[in-house]
Amino acid sequence: MNQEKEDILQYGQGTFHPGFSVDCVIFGFHANQLRVLLLKVKGDDLWALPGGFVFKDEDVEEAAIRVLKSRTGLDNIFLRQFHLFGKPDRSKTSFNAKLLKQRQIPYDENHWFLQRFITLGFYALVDYSSVTPRPDSNSEACEWWDLQQIPALMQDHSQILEKALEALRLQLAYQPIGYNLLAEKFTMPELQKLYETILGKQLDRRNFQRKILAYDILERLDERRSGVAHKAPYLYRFNLEKYQQALEQGLEGGW
Amino acid sequence: MNQEKEDILQYGQGTFHPGFSVDCVIFGFHANQLRVLLLKVKGDDLWALPGGFVFKDEDVEEAAIRVLKSRTGLDNIFLRQFHLFGKPDRSKTSFNAKLLKQRQIPYDENHWFLQRFITLGFYALVDYSSVTPRPDSNSEACEWWDLQQIPALMQDHSQILEKALEALRLQLAYQPIGYNLLAEKFTMPELQKLYETILGKQLDRRNFQRKILAYDILERLDERRSGVAHKAPYLYRFNLEKYQQALEQGLEGGW
DNA sequence: CTACTTTGTGTCTTGGTTACGCAATGGGGC
DNA sequence: GCCCCATTGCGTAACCAAGACACAAAGTAG
Numbered sequence: 001m002n003q004e005k006e007d008i009l010q011y012g013q014g015t016f017h018p019g020f021s022v023d024c025v026i027f028g029f030h031a032n033q034l035r036v037l038l039l040k041v042k043g044d045d046l047w048a049l050p051g052g053f054v055f056k057d058e059d060v061e062e063a064a065i066r067v068l069k070s071r072t073g074l075d076n077i078f079l080r081q082f083h084l085f086g087k088p089d090r091s092k093t094s095f096n097a098k099l100l101k102q103r104q105i106p107y108d109e110n111h112w113f114l115q116r117f118i119t120l121g122f123y124a125l126v127d128y129s130s131v132t133p134r135p136d137s138n139s140e141a142c143e144w145w146d147l148q149q150i151p152a153l154m155q156d157h158s159q160i161l162e163k164a165l166e167a168l169r170l171q172l173a174y175q176p177i178g179y180n181l182l183a184e185k186f187t188m189p190e191l192q193k194l195y196e197t198i199l200g201k202q203l204d205r206r207n208f209q210r211k212i213l214a215y216d217i218l219e220r221l222d223e224r225r226s227g228v229a230h231k232a233p234y235l236y237r238f239n240l241e242k243y244q245q246a247l248e249q250g251l252e253g254g255w
Numbered sequence: 256m257n258q259e260k261e262d263i264l265q266y267g268q269g270t271f272h273p274g275f276s277v278d279c280v281i282f283g284f285h286a287n288q289l290r291v292l293l294l295k296v297k298g299d300d301l302w303a304l305p306g307g308f309v310f311k312d313e314d315v316e317e318a319a320i321r322v323l324k325s326r327t328g329l330d331n332i333f334l335r336q337f338h339l340f341g342k343p344d345r346s347k348t349s350f351n352a353k354l355l356k357q358r359q360i361p362y363d364e365n366h367w368f369l370q371r372f373i374t375l376g377f378y379a380l381v382d383y384s385s386v387t388p389r390p391d392s393n394s395e396a397c398e399w400w401d402l403q404q405i406p407a408l409m410q411d412h413s414q415i416l417e418k419a420l421e422a423l424r425l426q427l428a429y430q431p432i433g434y435n436l437l438a439e440k441f442t443m444p445e446l447q448k449l450y451e452t453i454l455g456k457q458l459d460r461r462n463f464q465r466k467i468l469a470y471d472i473l474e475r476l477d478e479r480r481s482g483v484a485h486k487a488p489y490l491y492r493f494n495l496e497k498y499q500q501a502l503e504q505g506l507e508g509g510w
Numbered sequence: 511c512t513a514c515t516t517t518g519t520g521t522c523t524t525g526g527t528t529a530c531g532c533a534a535t536g537g538g539g540c
Numbered sequence: 541g542c543c544c545c546a547t548t549g550c551g552t553a554a555c556c557a558a559g560a561c562a563c564a565a566a567g568t569a570g
Contacts, residue, residue: 017371018273060341060373084339084375086315116272118315120339172510173429189548199510206550207528214526230547231535255427255454444517461519462559469557485516486566 008053008137009103013112016053021119022064023051023157024079025164026072028128029181034147034197035128036161037071039139043102044095046154048139049161051119064122071142073132078125078180082167083160084118090156091117099138123164125180147197165198172198174250176217179238187225187233188212215251217243263308263392264358268367271308276374277319278306278412279334280419281327283383284436289402289452290383291416292326294394298357299350301409303394304416306374319377326397328387333380333435337422338415339373345411346372354393378419380435402452420453427453429505431472434493442480442488443467470506472497 008015026037038047050071054063061081068077093114100113108114133142145151150161171177177198178191192208212218219239224232263270281292293302305326309318316336323332348369355368363369388397400406405416426432432453433446447463467473474494479487 017373020275020373054341056371057343059343060339081339084315084336086309086375088312088314116311118272118275120341170429173505173507174425187548195510203510204528204530205548206530209549211527226536228547229537230545231537231549233548255450255458442517459559459561460517461561464518466558483516484568485514486518486568488517 009100009113010105015056016112017056017058018112019115019117021051021053021117022060022067023049023119023121023160024064024067024071025049025121025123025161026068027123027125027164027168027181028131028144029194029197030128030144032193032197034194035144036147036150037131037133038143038145038151038153039071039135040141040143041154042138042140043098044154045152047145047151047157048154049157050136050142052136060120064120068124068126070136071134072126073134074126074130079122080124080167080171081120081122083121083163085121085156085160086118087156088116090119092155095154119160121160121164123168125168125177127180127183129183168198176215176238176243176246176251179240179243185221185223185235185237187235189233191236215246217246264355264368265360270311271367272311272313273367274370274372275315276306276308276372277315277322278304278374278376278415279319279322279326280304280376280378280416281323282378282380282419282423282436283386283399284449284452285383285399287448287452289449290399291402291405292386292388293398293400293406293408294326294390295396295398296409297393297395298353299409300407302400302406302412303409304412305391305397307391315375319375319379323379323381325391326389327381328389329381329385334377335379335422335426336375336377338376338418340376340411340415341373342411343371345374347410350409374415376415376419378423380432382435382438384438423453429507431470431493431498431501431506434495434498440476440478440490440492442490444488446491470501472501 028035028037037050039050041048050067052063052067052070054060058066061079064079064081065075065077068079069075093116096113097107100107100111105111128144133144135142147165150158153161168177172195178186178194181194182190188209189205191212192203192205195208196203217239218236221235221237223235225235226232283290283292292305294305296303305322307318307322307325309315313321316334319334319336320330320332323334324330348371351368352362355362355366360366383399388399390397402420405413408416423432427450433441433449436449437445443464444460446467447458447460450463451458472494473491476490476492478490480490481487
């Protein structure tokens with residue numbers, strides 16, 4: 001598999017669906033901060049979203065799942081496409097040409113990697129603590145970055161990230177969020193901090209609890225989180241059945 | 256232009272972005288019914304969504320606008336991408352091969368038109384009365400179809416249509432709808448019927464009025480619709496500035 | 511001119527949201 | 541070891557939006 005990846009640039013032609021890629025915005029939650037998994041581009045100061053190409057006979061969704069698995073080691077992740085980025089100048093060929101040169105691949109303007117690429121953006125929600133970040137063959141590093149201090153990104157990846165966050169906020173309005181982002185057991189303040197971080201604003205503690213409990217997707221356990229300072233809060237977990245149901249039906253219609 | 260279109264199948268290679276298309280679900284509103292513009296496929300009983308390909312150096316969004324303009328004659332249409340359909344078997348090559356044969360183009364398994372296509376779905380909202388449906392070179396007819404009696408569609412176009420409707424309903428929940436679908440001046444019952452049709456359910460006349468007025472995007476005129484039976488209803492129009500603002504900010508947060 | 515449909519406006523009730531108050535808890539400061 | 545205090549759990553009053561429904565005014569059909 002690694003061997004295969006090393007050779008992507010050389011043998012991509014004929015292997016992948018032409019002129020098309022997927023890019024994933026992988027959200028995690030740690031230390032009360034929303035974070036994003038980024039790759040450090042080899043031989044450049046820029047960072048990039050984890051992405052990849054779609055095999056000729058592969059479902060586009062499957063390709064995104066494959067990318068996610070190879071960067072995080074995780075399977076069975078919450079994943080959703082949110083936007084296709086199709087401006088003709090979004091993938092500057094100069095950058096890709098440089099990459100080819102680095103690999104000492106002879107220059108050919110018809111090389112598949114030098115064509116225009118359109119990319120489908122996905123966002124994913126993962127449990128930060130169970131991820132083992134793994135760089136791919138074009139990167140030197142794979143690290144979590146705080147949303148507040150994202151480094152310079154290659155191409156239009158900043159816009160993709162921005163749009164992903166927008167889509168995530170929108171989802172919050174009509175679907176539950178939290179499973180996949182939190183550990184199995186969590187406290188109410190933890191869940192609240194997650195919501196506050198995504199929304200970028202503070203919420204009233206007591207009203208938050210009432211509203212989220214009214215969704216009827218949580219189960220309070222008989223345990224409390226011990227060891228921490230102050231009063232020990234109850235632990236909760238999602239009722240997966242009801243959570244799934246809420247995902248499908250939506251939380252509030254509006255009409 | 257027509258000449259160009261006639262030759263698409265022959266000279267598409269090198270002209271279009273490979274393996275990629277756009278399909279548009281064009282919604283109109285007439286006689287209290289939501290309708291969709293469909294094309295009758297030449298030499299087949301199936302119908303299809305208006306679609307097209309993306310020029311090598313064209314913005315994907317622009318391509319959709321171009322398709323819309325050439326089918327409806329309209330410019331400046333509300334248009335939004337909603338989903339990418341990327342299953343590997345979604346475009347059956349047998350159908351496309353048949354098309355090529357009809358055009359007496361020699362069979363070549365590497366022909367661009369016989370490759371796998373992934374397609375980006377757009378939905379558009381248009382003023383029914385100002386549309387002049389025009390078939391393209393692959394179709395015998397271009398007609399409005401009532402949502403309740405859609406004919407058999409080619410490939411996965413039924414799913415695309417279904418998903419478009421879903422996206423439209425979702426938009427209704429957090430953004431205003433009506434401009435683009437109604438004439439400039441309209442009555443409250445007309446707007447209500449539009450909402451009812453999209454949602455597929457009846458709404459209370461008085462509560463609807465209160466809610467929609469609370470959005471503060473409508474202006475009541477001093478005119479009434481005369482000539483119709485019964486009490487003459489007031490005419491309204493959208494306050495474009497506030498309408499636009501509501502589109503961007505959303506109507507109700509949820510949080 | 512009368513009957514009937516449709517529109518314009520208002521009210522009552524209900525349920526959810528917002529803005530707080532207060533007691534219980536449990537670790538840290540002293 | 542004891543008190544302080546931030547944090548948690550639970551509760552309440554004011555407020556607003558939504559649903560259900562009543563009634564008068566307008567305008568056409570017969």
